[in-house]
Amino acid sequence: MLRRCVTAVALGCLLLGGGGVRAQMAANPPSVGAAVRAFGDRLGPDVVKGVSDLYRPLHDAAPKDGVSVVRDVRYGEGERQRLDLYLPQTVPAGTKPPILVFAHGGGFVRGDKADVAHVGYYFARHGIETVLVDYGFAPQARFPSGGEDIGKAVRWLREHPDQHPGDISAIFVSGNSAGATHAATYGVITSAGKPDDGVRGLILISVPTADTEDLSPADKAYYGDDASRYPAMSILRHVSDRRLPIFLAVAEFDMPQIQRQNKRLIDALFARDGRLPAFKTALGHNHISIIEHVGTADESLGPDILQFIQENMPG
Numbered sequence: 615m616l617r618r619c620v621t622a623v624a625l626g627c628l629l630l631g632g633g634g635v636r637a638q639m640a641a642n643p644p645s646v647g648a649a650v651r652a653f654g655d656r657l658g659p660d661v662v663k664g665v666s667d668l669y670r671p672l673h674d675a676a677p678k679d680g681v682s683v684v685r686d687v688r689y690g691e692g693e694r695q696r697l698d699l700y701l702p703q704t705v706p707a708g709t710k711p712p713i714l715v716f717a718h719g720g721g722f723v724r725g726d727k728a729d730v731a732h733v734g735y736y737f738a739r740h741g742i743e744t745v746l747v748d749y750g751f752a753p754q755a756r757f758p759s760g761g762e763d764i765g766k767a768v769r770w771l772r773e774h775p776d777q778h779p780g781d782i783s784a785i786f787v788s789g790n791s792a793g794a795t796h797a798a799t800y801g802v803i804t805s806a807g808k809p810d811d812g813v814r815g816l817i818l819i820s821v822p823t824a825d826t827e828d829l830s831p832a833d834k835a836y837y838g839d840d841a842s843r844y845p846a847m848s849i850l851r852h853v854s855d856r857r858l859p860i861f862l863a864v865a866e867f868d869m870p871q872i873q874r875q876n877k878r879l880i881d882a883l884f885a886r887d888g889r890l891p892a893f894k895t896a897l898g899h900n901h902i903s904i905i906e907h908v909g910t911a912d913e914s915l916g917p918d919i920l921q922f923i924q925e926n927m928p929g
Contacts, residue, residue, distance in 0.1 A: 639898040641911035642672060650903045655867045657901050665902035672910040673732045680704060681738040687777075689770035690763070692750055697767050698727050699778055700734030700744040710781035711743045712923055715767055719791025719820075719905070722752045722760070722836035730790075732909035740920055743780035745771065749796055752836035757824075757847050760792070760836070761799030768800070768811055783928050785812045788919075790905040792836075794821035798849040806855035815859040815926040817919055820872050820901050823879055824848040828871040850882050861892040861922040863915055865899035872901065894918050 639647050646668050653661045684699040705711050714737050718725045727746035737744040749755070749763035764787060772782045789797040801816040822828075824837055824847050837847055845851060853860075860883060864876050883891040896904045896914045908916055 638914050639896075639907070639912045641913070642907070646672075647898050650900055651867065651898060653867070653900055655869055655900065657869050661900070662902055665900065665906055669732075669903070669906040669910065673906075676732060676735065676909045677739065678735050679739075681735055683734070684778075687770075689747075690766045692763070694748045694750050695763060695766060696727075696748050697770070698731075698734065698746045700731075700738035700746065701779060702738045702741050702743065705741070705779060710779060710784075711741055712784040712786065712927060713743045713745060713771060713778075713780035713782070714817075714923070715745045715747060715764065715771070715785060715787045715797075717747050717749060717760075717764060717789030717793030717796050719789070719793050720751075721830070721832040722792045722795075723832050724751065725792070730905065733905065736909035736916055737919075740916075742920075742923065743778060747793075749793075752832070755836070757837050758799050758804050760796030761801075761804040764796050764800035765804055765811075768813065772812060781812075783812045784814055786815050786817060786923055786926070787813055788817035788819065789821075790819040791901065792822065794818040795824070795849070797821075798823075801858050801860075802849055802852040802856050806852065813858065814928060815861065815922060817861045817863075817922060819863045819915075820865060820868050820904055821849075821862070821876065821879070822872065823850050823875040825850070825871075825875050825878065828875060850878055853879070853882050854886050857886065859892070859922075859926050861894075861919065863894045863896060863904065863918070865896045865901055865904040867898075867900040868904070869901055892918075892922055 649668055680703050682701045682703055686696045689695050689697050702711055716733055718727055718730045727748045730746055734744045734746050747767045749760050775782055787797045787801055797816055798818055798821055805811055824844055837844060862876055864873060907914060
């Protein structure tokens with residue numbers, strides 16, 4: 615049961631795709647699921663390439679109609695401070711679509727918004743203005759620069775309402791892997807205590823939380839080598855600084871450290887709210903396929919994100 619409806623019934627229908635049975639991982643060719651499971655819970659260059667190659671034909675074949683794309687809009691002066699706008703072409707009269715700001719993954723040191731174009735098309739086709747954001751890479755960019763970049767993108771959206779159709783009072787900030795860390799850093803650290811920015815919730819997919827014992831070399835390139843500073847930089851310590859609704863998603867075959875960190879984050883949110891947060895385990899998926907599957911016949915995660923957005927619309 616939804617806690618809150620979107621102001622326009624028609625927009626609600628766009629968000630939820632009209633109902634019906636939701637297809638899961640088995641909706642794609644069985645060979646895809648079998649290959650993902652064969653990688654287990656590890657992550658490496660072969661896993662990234664292997665899983666990306668599995669899904670590329672599915673992305674190419676996915677429908678893209680009903681979406682306009684505006685690429686490489688500058689939201690800041692930095693070389694990588696650019697965003698792409700995926701805009702629904704059909705919006706119910708008298709309404710503005712909610713906005714989803716999404717940051718790609720890449721271990722703090724790589725990745726590109728083009729890698730998650732399928733995310734832009736999927737949510738725009740469901741009535742969401744989707745903003746894919748690039749950000750600075752470590753080691754040149756250090757904590758909390760990722761969160762600051764997300765903040766600059768949000769500020770650009772709010773200061774340029776004439777350049778996009780979205781509702782700047784209904785912004786949701788999201789990302790996968792390192793991009794989720796940057797989304798969370800903005801949501802509960804760099805935006806805390808500041809004027810209302812229109813952000814209504816965070817959607818964090820396989821988010822690393824900067825737990826000291828789980829930092830990888832790439833993490834340290836972003837957070838630095840001084841372990842005494844790590845606890846203060848972890849989003850675990852800041853979830854009460856700004857009490858935004860948070861939706862968490864992990865993959866069944868996410869790396870053990872990601873599962874441990876998300877368990878701790880769930881505990882922190884339970885302590886904050888006195889109840890469990892919105893949470894989804896994407897069955898059969900790993901750290902890469904949990905985002906690669908979006909926009910294919912597999913709807914392991916997309917409808918839950920749409921529901922979270924609908925439930926947390928203002929008004």
